Amino acid sequence: MSEKKKWLVAVFCTFLACSAAPAVAHAELKPEEAFMGYWLSQGHDGVFKIETCGDTVCGRLVGLQYEGTDVPHDKKGQSECNLLMLTEFRRSSSEGERWNGKILDPDSGHIYQAQIWSPHKDVLKLRGYIGLPLFGETQTWTRYEGTLGPVCKMPQ
Numbered sequence: 001m002s003e004k005k006k007w008l009v010a011v012f013c014t015f016l017a018c019s020a021a022p023a024v025a026h027a028e029l030k031p032e033e034a035f036m037g038y039w040l041s042q043g044h045d046g047v048f049k050i051e052t053c054g055d056t057v058c059g060r061l062v063g064l065q066y067e068g069t070d071v072p073h074d075k076k077g078q079s080e081c082n083l084l085m086l087t088e089f090r091r092s093s094s095e096g097e098r099w100n101g102k103i104l105d106p107d108s109g110h111i112y113q114a115q116i117w118s119p120h121k122d123v124l125k126l127r128g129y130i131g132l133p134l135f136g137e138t139q140t141w142t143r144y145e146g147t148l149g150p151v152c153k154m155p156q
Contacts, residue, residue, distance in 0.1 A: 035050045035057055035089075035118060035124060036050055037049070037050065037143065040141060041139065042140055045064070046063060046154075047062055047144050048061055056088050056089055057090075058084060058088070058089065059084075059086030062148060063152050064080060064153065074109070075107065076109065081152035083104070084104070086101060087101055089101030097117050098115045099116050100113070112136075114126060114127060114129070123142060123143075125139070125141075
């Protein structure tokens, strides 16, 4: 087998091993309780509050980085402060600790499929995608313990 084929086989096997690895549950918490609370986005430019919404899990944008006193607005002209962006998250029957739902991109107004899971305490993974999770992007969010100013303003 050529070196190139060996390399491709190794990459493919690594991909399969990583995608088949089960998510680690937090023994002391129900899976949905691991998501509850405040989360700092990967870019450190937003804070989300994740909570239960009826029989689902949802999340609102409650903290933003912005200049001056004008709160950023979404595509429809509505304030992004307290904007419901994560909706209808329910436990996936096929993937155990992952939860499937939807995420809103406030800049474009598009709604994408998404998954959330917590592989470690105080870490949340969010994967937004079109069609299949394979065609998406994963972000790593961390538990937020900071403060928020008036009108969703994050401290500098």
